[in-house]
Amino acid sequence: MWLKTTAASLLVLATPVFAEEAAKARPSAAATTGGNAPDTLGTLLSLGAGLLAVIAIIYGCAWIIRRMNGMTGMNNNAIKVVSVMAIGARERIALIEVGGQQILLGITPSAIRTLQVFEEPVVDAGSGNSGDFARRLQSMIGKSWTAPNKE
Template identity: 40%
Template sequence: MRRALTGVFALAAVLVSGAGWAAPVQTAAASTPAGLGGQVLQLVLGLLLVVGLIFLLAWLLRRVQGVAPGNNQLIEVISSRAIGPRDRLLLVQVGKEQILLGHSPGDIKALHVLTEPVALPPGNRPATPEFAQQLLKLMGKDHKDKR
């Protein structure tokens, strides 16, 4: 992975440094509208190259880490309830077992292991962090679409 990223960064450095992209040096007096258009074109192409490289690296990183979208986690938060400004109760599914956890800053305690799993009502979404919920709402996406 390190070799692949090093190779991609080296290629990007060569392309951005101006190998084949460098415009001839012009003085301020010799600058013409056509020269200005060439500079703007070079700027836009360079910007597109950098943005494309960012997307390529994000895709490559996702492929290398094996992060696949979907619900293939062994540990899943089924429900979450705030019981104070910084304290929460979490219902966690681990395999076929459900555990009720108490979470406070710097401490997590198993409060109860449920002998009979709690069935979620249909249409109930699993708990997500508040920030993620707000971001999905602002983006106009429904969390149910990810399943």
């Protein structure tokens, strides 16, 4: 695929040269009429080659992305996101489960930090949204829950 992309790029770069040589080889309509008529065939060839190059680049990028996704591994069961809670506009706390342990992560736009590693599960990962994750987290940290109960 890399070879095809390189060949397409070289073709695109060489197309104006080919069009110019073809225009020099045949007598132009501008020379016979005395005016400056645009080279329609050269323009169409150049535009067509540019369009083909853009399409080839799009397919090449899609192929590369598909190949890179396969390299990340397909075992999605090793890490489970148990719960995520927004702290601010761009800050979050996430509870993930890895190898039987639950890990509390602080996520900001510039970093991900481990806040706590729990030896025993805080929240059952199979129960889905438990709704009381925030209350349990606050009780384990030692702060009181001040939001009204949702019942």
